[in-house]
Amino acid sequence: MNLQLTQGRLLTLLQLSSPALPIGAYSYSEGIETLATQGTIATGSDLFHWLSQELNSGSIRLEAAILRWSYLAASQPDFEALARWNQWLSALRETAEMRSQSWQMGRSLLRLFADLEPELTEQLPGFARQGDCNFAIAYSLVAQAWQIPLEEAAIAFLHSWAANLISAAVRAVPLGQTEGQRLLQQLTAPIQTAHAEIAAMTEADLMACNWGVALASMQHEALYSRLFRS
Incomplete structure (x- = not known):
């Protein structure tokens, strides 16, 4: 499927x-509040280093990779592959809090999608309508349906992830709003690099170093x- 990014899309x-999408992303810091309290993240430079390392080797890469494969599975549609990747992402979470966050955001996004596009909800796989759908999977389903x-x-997913965590750090560290926007601008190159690397990944490349976020x-x-x- 070769879609073009028209103005409407x-x-x-x-x-x-x-x-501003009402899915609750703003209410999570993914460990940044802990790190700010401990002094590990105390400056914009600290936050830039943390987010750059996440883009380089963290689990956000796995989420973005599975988002891509789920999008392709949804376009066929291949519900078995979608269910398998959703189970894989659920098992990936090191903590119950991180798994609950992903499920809550996925559930909220699909509920919003059902309200906006009730005629399209029948295209969704059964597990997505039952509540335990990870956010990256839900995002891929909605993006493909639209x-x-x-x-x-895929690159907007990474940018949105970075923007939400910078917003959290602006409040938790705290950082100024201008500093937050400067950091988001500085992350343009790391996001583009990660996007290109993720696009070339195969299942054999599914590995991440995420122990800092988990702790x-x-x-x-x-x-x-x-x-x-939490």
Whole structure:
């Protein structure tokens, strides 16, 4: 399927990847609040290093890779492959909190999609309508249903991930709004590099180093005060 990014599809992609989309992404920090409290992330440079390393070797790469393959499976459609990748992503999570976050965001996105496009919900696989659909899978299903080209949908997914975590750091570290926008601009090249590498991945390349995020996630619930959900 060779889709073109028309103006209409571009606007739809901007809606899908917007931080204002009501799926709850703003309420999670993915360990950044813990790291800010501990002093590991205290400056914009610290945050840039952390997010760059995540793009280079973290689990966001696996999510983006499976998003791509799920998009292609949805276009066939191959519900068996979609279910397999959803189970794989659920098993990937090192903590219950991270798995719950992915399920909650996926569930919220598909609920919103059903409200916006009730006639298209019958195209969704059964597991997606039952509530335990990971966000990357839900994103791929919605992007494919809305006929957004894969390459643009995939890089927007990475950009949205970075924008949400920078927004969290602006509040948790704290950083200024201008510093946050400067960091997002500086992440343009790392996002493009990661996007290109992920596009070339095969199943044999599915590996990540994510222990720092996992430890920060596990410690988050024990913080004295919290701005974000565990």
